[in-house]
Amino acid sequence: MHTVEEIVGRMSNRGLRVTDQRKTLAKLFADSPGYLSPKDVYEYMGRTYSGLSFDTVYRNLRVMEELGVLEQVMFEDGVKFKLHCREEHHHHHLICLQCGHTYPITFCPMDQTAVPEDFRVVRHKFEVFGYCKDCAQDEASATQA
Incomplete structure (x- = not known):
């Protein structure tokens, strides 16, 4: 799961609406090599989508994690997400x-x-x-x- 097209395709295949916000979120993670906190994502998305709530961002992060697009890791300063690595086996x-x-x-x-x-x-x-x-x-x- 590294390209925007692959991420959007997975959303579509699972019956999710592919909104502009979700495409932007997919692009953010496809372009980010490291981990992003929900706050990082909220601030980035807020620059494009005024009125966007933190709950909406967090809900979409969870949806993308459930799809296997994102991985969640608990750091000392809180939870962060990154694009799921391409390793297919459990690791x-x-x-x-x-x-x-x-x-x-x-x-x-x-x-x-x-x-x-x-x-x-x-x-x-x-x-x-x-x-x-x-x-x-x-x-x-x-x-x-």
């Missing part, structure tokens, strides 16, 4: 806190998790946060200066 991520670069984790830690017999897992998330090589070097340089 998790290493996420740089500085630049937002995301690396796939090629195995699922749930496979090594002892789940009690009286608990049924229905979904899970596993993200690891840290600094990529470039950002770690930038931070080390800044502290040495």
Whole structure:
């Protein structure tokens, strides 16, 4: 899911109305390499669509997540969304806190998790946060200066 056309096509195939607002939202995420907070999206959309409510933006973010177009990640400063990566198999991520670069984790830690017999897992998330090589070097340089 990387192009506006693919995103709009998925909306249409699922019977959603493809409004100008949803097309703009699709373009925003197709053009954004990193994570966006609902506030970021609201401010961007508000420049084009006066009177747009935060609830409408958030509802559309949720719809796009349910369609598998967006991924939601909980950061320390709140929830953020990014375009769903092209990996089709189940996986998790290493996420740089500085630049937002995301690396796939090629195995699922749930496979090594002892789940009690009286608990049924229905979904899970596993993200690891840290600094990529470039950002770690930038931070080390800044502290040495």
